[in-house]
Amino acid sequence: MDKLTIQTSTNAYDVLVGGGLRHQFLDYLDQSYDDVLVITDSNVESLYLQDVLTTLSSVKRVNYTVVPAGEASKNGRVYFDLLTEAINMGLDRHGLIIALGGGMIGDLAGFVAATFMRGVDYLQMPTTILAHDSSVGGKVAINHPEGKNLIGSFYPPKAVIYDVETLHTIPQTEIRSGYAEIAKHSMIHSPSFWTDINQVSLEKPLNETWLIRDLIRGIEVKAKIVEQDEREANVRQFLNFGHTLGHALEAELGYGVYTHGEAVAIGMLFAMELSQQYFGNRLPVDAFLQWLKTNHYPIQVANLSITALMNRMKRDKKAKQQRIQMVLLKELGMPVVEEIDDVTIKDALQLFLRKLVK
Numbered sequence: 001m002d003k004l005t006i007q008t009s010t011n012a013y014d015v016l017v018g019g020g021l022r023h024q025f026l027d028y029l030d031q032s033y034d035d036v037l038v039i040t041d042s043n044v045e046s047l048y049l050q051d052v053l054t055t056l057s058s059v060k061r062v063n064y065t066v067v068p069a070g071e072a073s074k075n076g077r078v079y080f081d082l083l084t085e086a087i088n089m090g091l092d093r094h095g096l097i098i099a100l101g102g103g104m105i106g107d108l109a110g111f112v113a114a115t116f117m118r119g120v121d122y123l124q125m126p127t128t129i130l131a132h133d134s135s136v137g138g139k140v141a142i143n144h145p146e147g148k149n150l151i152g153s154f155y156p157p158k159a160v161i162y163d164v165e166t167l168h169t170i171p172q173t174e175i176r177s178g179y180a181e182i183a184k185h186s187m188i189h190s191p192s193f194w195t196d197i198n199q200v201s202l203e204k205p206l207n208e209t210w211l212i213r214d215l216i217r218g219i220e221v222k223a224k225i226v227e228q229d230e231r232e233a234n235v236r237q238f239l240n241f242g243h244t245l246g247h248a249l250e251a252e253l254g255y256g257v258y259t260h261g262e263a264v265a266i267g268m269l270f271a272m273e274l275s276q277q278y279f280g281n282r283l284p285v286d287a288f289l290q291w292l293k294t295n296h297y298p299i300q301v302a303n304l305s306i307t308a309l310m311n312r313m314k315r316d317k318k319a320k321q322q323r324i325q326m327v328l329l330k331e332l333g334m335p336v337v338e339e340i341d342d343v344t345i346k347d348a349l350q351l352f353l354r355k356l357v358k
């Protein structure tokens with residue numbers, strides 16, 4: 001088992017990464033709980049819920065609730081229903097919520113934990129590759145029809161219990177989605193990290209040694225940034241590389257049409273193109289595009305209105321008075337945030353989307 005400790009301005013928590021942790025995670029908590037509510041989704045329920053409930057058999061009172069799988073569940077209605085269930089179950093401030101699932105569950109259940117009775121303890125138990133990112137750092141949120149994660153909080157978990165055995169069952173699309181965020185961590189970190197990712201083939205079965213290496217490196221990159229700037233006053237914005245357009249695509253296409261990682265991958269490609277135009281530098285745009293194609297990422301986004309995408313980008317959380325702020329790369333490992341005027345974005349987007357269709 002690997003252990004990393006995240007030390008932020010508000011608290012410290014451990015991220016445990018290992019095989020079979022769903023069978024023994026109680027041993028690793030620094031306190032016990034008499035009341036636990038497990039929140040999971042309809043896919044993870046049939047795979048791992050029973051294991052987790054068995055591990056919790058010594059706890060006095062355990063409840064669980066299941067939401068429909070998919071990004072569409074990360075919304076205000078499901079959130080409110082979960083709060084109602086927590087109230088009806090009699091969960092109190094001394095209880096624990098467990099978010100068992102991918103990033104959708106982590107964000108949703110984390111936001112329930114952040115707001116129920118003004119905050120109860122929660123554990124992140126990630127079950128996707130993508131959730132190496134979402135389970136660390138304490139960003140919790142739900143979507144609004146007008147934009148991704150527009151309602152949320154910074155609320156770190158008590159611990160992250162990452163049982164990598166659960167990754168054996170994730171579908172190919174979710175491997176792609178998760179590796180897009182690892183590629184993001186690599187590009188904002190260093191040329192050598194990207195070089196390693198560029199060599200990874202996402203066909204199943206994945207090389208387990210490489211997978212765990214990549215997950216841990218991704219978590220380390222994220223941890224280092226979050227430790228410096230938990231509430232995104234400055235450097236945490238770098239973790240948003242690819243998300244300005246990525247989030248706009250997710251909302252514009254309809255949540256769940258493209259996975260988060262697929263949309264972010266397109267967003268990274270755009271941010272790299274724009275970086276080259278802005279700084280006159282050379283980035284591995286062609287290599288990244290080739291890696292996306294080889295690994296069957298959907299990269300065509302036809303029939304989208306540039307105006308609608310730009311309006312969404314203006315509502316991004318980094319935006320300042322509707323002026324779009326983009327995370328660009330001066331070089332691999334050197335991200336910066338730049339304000340880009342509307343005409344430049346519009347022209348670049350037009351060119352970019354046309355090029356993708358070819």
Ligand SMILES: NC(=O)c1ccc[n+]([C@@H]2O[C@H](COP(=O)([O-])OP(=O)(O)OC[C@H]3O[C@@H](n4cnc5c(N)ncnc54)[C@H](O)[C@@H]3O)[C@@H](O)[C@H]2O)c1
Nearest residue numbers: 043069102103104105127128130133134139166169170260
């Ligand atoms: N908070 C953050 O810092 C942060 C970071 C990145 C992404 N996110 C958010 O995370 C979400 C995406 O997370 P995700 O990609 O994990 O999506 P997800 O949680 O929707 O999971 C993807 C799919 O995989 C299924 N699944 C989960 N675990 C499985 C397993 N072990 N075996 C088989 N199927 C499994 C799910 O049921 C779902 O159908 C988005 O909402 C995104 O905005 C948040």
Ligand SMILES: O=C(O)C(=O)C[C@@H](O)[C@H](O)[C@H](O)COP(=O)(O)O
Nearest residue numbers: 133137139148149236239240243317
């Ligand atoms: O942790 C962060 O900070 C990130 O930006 C990580 C992103 O991968 C993640 O998708 C995050 O939820 C985006 O945050 P948002 O503030 O743009 O909603």
Ligand SMILES: [Zn+2]
Nearest residue numbers: 181243260264
């Ligand atoms: Zn993301």
